[in-house]
Amino acid sequence: MVSLTSSFKLLAQFAVFSAVLAADVNYVFNIANGNIAPDGFTRPAVLVNGVFPGTLIEATPADTLHITVNNQLTNPLMRRSTSVHWHGLFQGRTASEDGPAMVTQCPIAPGHSYTYDIPLRGQAGTHWYHSHLSSQYVDGLRGVIVVRDPNDPHLSLYDEDNANTVITLGDWYHNPAPGIQEIYMAGNNEPVPDSGTINGRGRYIGGPTVQRTRVNVVQGKKYRLRVVNISAYSGFTFSIEGHSLTPGHHC
Numbered sequence: 479m480v481s482l483t484s485s486f487k488l489l490a491q492f493a494v495f496s497a498v499l500a501a502d503v504n505y506v507f508n509i510a511n512g513n514i515a516p517d518g519f520t521r522p523a524v525l526v527n528g529v530f531p532g533t534l535i536e537a538t539p540a541d542t543l544h545i546t547v548n549n550q551l552t553n554p555l556m557r558r559s560t561s562v563h564w565h566g567l568f569q570g571r572t573a574s575e576d577g578p579a580m581v582t583q584c585p586i587a588p589g590h591s592y593t594y595d596i597p598l599r600g601q602a603g604t605h606w607y608h609s610h611l612s613s614q615y616v617d618g619l620r621g622v623i624v625v626r627d628p629n630d631p632h633l634s635l636y637d638e639d640n641a642n643t644v645i646t647l648g649d650w651y652h653n654p655a656p657g658i659q660e661i662y663m664a665g666n667n668e669p670v671p672d673s674g675t676i677n678g679r680g681r682y683i684g685g686p687t688v689q690r691t692r693v694n695v696v697q698g699k700k701y702r703l704r705v706v707n708i709s710a711y712s713g714f715t716f717s718i719e720g721h722s723l724t725p726g727h728h729c
């Protein structure tokens with residue numbers, strides 16, 4: 479009798495909690511080929527909703543993500559099947575939604591769709607997503623997932639935390655990934671990127687003076703920068719001129 483009462487109580491509490499906080503967060507990823515020029519050099523790419531980096535995913539820890547991937551890829555220079563991995567998110571009891579092609583799912587074939595259903599189960603923080611089919615993410619299918627915790631113990635440390643304070647660092651190549659991969663796998667040197675990008679903009683040697691990413695700040699205000707390494711191969715050193723950095727690490 480006692481245990482029955484307490485389990486009713488637990489159920490009641492859970493119902494209140496989910497009614498207040500949990501939401502179904504829906505995103506549509508139209509994955510298609512498109513020409514982009516992050517560093518001024520135009521090339522075809524594999525893009526989420528036409529942009530590099532892909533659409534920013536924003537949620538809170540009690541939410542369940544529903545991300546519908548519509549595979550509209552057609553360009554034979556790059557991989558045309560796809561799958562998406564949600565890097566950093568634990569998939570307790572949802573391994574089928576993790577993304578690695580040939581491991582937890584079949585690739586999504588061109589012209590087909592798949593909806594990833596991912597209950598966040600209380601996970602917060604800065605994560606990212608990328609294609610998990612061969613080297614396809616090198617061609618552009620990379621983006622960021624921000625799960626903001628309304629009860630973040632560090633809330634008092636910053637005034638601003640929004641889409642403008644997400645900083646992605648990525649390497650970029652002028653040639654499609656399958657060709658680069660083939661050369662590398664044949665025993666040649668590691669691939670050297672043509673440029674590095676910050677929020678999808680960069681410059682290459684001998685290229686045009688592309689307008690770099692600008693993040694406007696107000697002196698005296700505190701900004702939470704969510705710096706994400708969306709690199710395919712290269713390592714990065716990140717610094718802010720005239721400031722010292724004490725990074726908080728999240729993996």
Ligand SMILES: *[C@@H]1O[C@H](CO)[C@@H](O)[C@H](O)[C@H]1NC(C)=O
Nearest residue numbers: 707709710711712713714715
């Ligand atoms: C960033 O990502 C690349 C590719 O996975 C990796 O080689 C590098 O070590 C990472 N870290 C830094 C700090 O650049």
